[in-house]
Amino acid sequence: GESVGLHLPTLSVQEGDNSIINCAYSNSASDYFIWYKQESGKGPQFIIDIRSNMDKRQGQRVTVLLNKTVKHLSLQIAATQPGDSAVYFCAENIAGGSYIPTFGRGTSLIVHP
Amino acid sequence: DAGVTQSPTHLIKTRGQQVTLRCSPKSGHDTVSWYQQALGQGPQFIFQYYEEEERQRGNFPDRFSGHQYPNYSSELNVNALLLGDSALYLCASSPDRGGEQYFGPGTRLTVT
Numbered sequence: 444g445e446s447v448g449l450h451l452p453t454l455s456v457q458e459g460d461n462s463i464i465n466c467a468y469s470n471s472a473s474d475y476f477i478w479y480k481q482e483s484g485k486g487p488q489f490i491i492d493i494r495s496n497m498d499k500r501q502g503q504r505v506t507v508l509l510n511k512t513v514k515h516l517s518l519q520i521a522a523t524q525p526g527d528s529a530v531y532f533c534a535e536n537i538a539g540g541s542y543i544p545t546f547g548r549g550t551s552l553i554v555h556p
Numbered sequence: 557d558a559g560v561t562q563s564p565t566h567l568i569k570t571r572g573q574q575v576t577l578r579c580s581p582k583s584g585h586d587t588v589s590w591y592q593q594a595l596g597q598g599p600q601f602i603f604q605y606y607e608e609e610e611r612q613r614g615n616f617p618d619r620f621s622g623h624q625y626p627n628y629s630s631e632l633n634v635n636a637l638l639l640g641d642s643a644l645y646l647c648a649s650s651p652d653r654g655g656e657q658y659f660g661p662g663t664r665l666t667v668t
Contacts (some may be wrong), residue, residue, distance in 0.1 A: 486560070486646050486659030487599065532598050542655065543589065543612060546598030 455553045462520040464550045466533035469514060473535035477544055478507060478518045482529045487546075490518070490531075520552075528554045558583065560649050560660035568666045569637050577632040577663045581649030588630040589657060590622060591646040599646055605630050606652075634665075642667045 456462050468476070474495040479487035491502045493509050493516070500507050506519040520527055530551050534544035561580045569575050581588050587606045591599035601614035605624035624630045628649075634641055644664050648657035 484661065486648070486661050488659070489656055492656075534598070542650065542657065543601050543604060543614075544657070545601070548596070548598050 452548070453551045453553065455555065456523050458523060458525060458554055458556050460523055462518075462523045462527070462552060462554075464518045464520075464531050464533075464552065466516050466518075466547060467514060468516070468533070468535050468547075470535060470537060470545075471514065472537045473545075475536040475542075476507070476509060476516050477534045477536070478505075479532045479534060479546075480527075480529045481532065481549070487532060523552075523554050525554045525556055528552055560585075560647055560658050562645075562647050562660040562663050564663060565661070566664045566666075568668060570668055571637055571639060573637050574633065574635045575637060575665060577634075577645050577647075577665070579630045579632070579647030579649075579660060581628050581630070581647075582658050585649035585651050585655075585658070586628050587650045587652055587655070588624055588628065589648045589650070590630070590632045591648065592616070592641075593644040593646055593662070595643070602632070637667045639667050641665065 477492045478490040480490050481487045491505050491507050493500045493507045498509050504521045509516045530549040532546050532549045534546045536544050559582050563578045589604040590602040593599040602616050603613040604611050608624045619635045621633045644662040646662045647660045650657045
């Protein structure tokens with residue numbers, strides 16, 4: 444089975460709210476994690492990444508949190524906008540290997556104006 | 557600067573046929589990876605090409621093969637198509653095997 448999975452398949456929020464998308468992973472050898480955004484008709488787009496020696500990383504309106512103890516990471520989007528509506532994937536990369544991300548199933552984020 | 561481009565956009569094939577999908581990497585990138593994305597699922601890694609050689613391969617049968625040309629462009633070939641091969645096929649390029657991957661828009665393959 445897949446080693447990366449998501450807790451919620453669909454998340455609906457109101458414009459301006461903060462969104463939190465969760466992801467669980469099972470491979471303790473993973474040391475690099477990436478969040479991707481995939482809009483309809485497009486390929487996945489890199490949002491933010493985090494290495495296992497960190498527990499938090501911030502970008503523009505996005506924050507990724509990593510909890511290695513429970514093998515969980517989350518993506519927080521501040522002041523969610525309609526343009527944030529997309530499917531979000533977390534992906535993991537195993538230490539020592541080439542950069543080949545293993546994707547989970549994805550969470551569909553729907554932002555209501 | 558063009559990003560990753562793929563052709564064709566859509567393709568319809570019949571079971572048993574063969575298909576070739578094409579990918580041009582982002583300028584400056586020499587590594588190309590191919591993924592299969594079934595509807596409602598995350599992309600699944602097929603294989604990666606670097607210096608015209610297959611360097612890593614995911615859990616896909618030998619019906620899936622590829623090629624990389626000296627200009628770094630790549631092809632994905634699938635033989636003896638099955639209904640289950642219907643999916644979005646994504647190409648991603650990176651500046652080297654350890655770099656961030658940039659994805660193309662994909663080719664939607666439908667097998668009837």
